[in-house]
Amino acid sequence: EIVMTQSPATLSVSPGERATLSCRASQSVSSSLAWYLQKPGQAPRLLIYAASTRATGIPGRFSGSGFGTEFTLTISSLQSEDFAVYYCQQYNNWPPLTFGGGTKVEIK
């Protein structure tokens, strides 16, 4: 099973600032990496797939990068609606599909 590790667990950022979230895989997942955003009481929403491709309707301030075992999600200028929990997921080698433990982005 591929273990996904996200850091930090919590990130405190001021609105308008840049946020950088990390995701590490226990073995290579190539570029088969997705990022999701989840707000309280809502289902997750796909942000990024194939490590760097934005899903339909996702604004340009969200960008993903990385390959193999190291991945990054960058939010260039945080808006109020971006404060949420972010999960990474690998879909290269499954079952099982595996998620990271999540990074909570909170208002500083």
Added chain:
Amino acid sequence: QVQLVQSGAEVRKPGASVKVSCKASGYTFSSYGFSWVRQAPGQGLEWMGWISPYNGNTNYAQKLQGRVTMTTDTSTSTVYMELRSLRSDDTAVYYCARDLVVRGPSAYWGQGTLVTVSS
């Protein structure tokens, strides 16, 4: 537009079973697979398994093998997840999610179904 509508909240006693449905619309049902993902209160996302409506193929999380069954009804474009021998730690919100591409990430999600297991 793609929509996934799940059945309502359930309460079960330990040892019982629950069956959650997810009705899809807005696309060709058999063309994409579905995952079921659950989230215990205050916890992260846990993948439970995947099913192909095209041929019924399934993959289940090892820890749930023997307790979970996923099925589809192509006549109603509905996916089902049944979980048996329920325990208190099965209390969670259960989501169905449709692949972006077959066996890819989950692009569309249902609204979630809260299953509470309590004596």
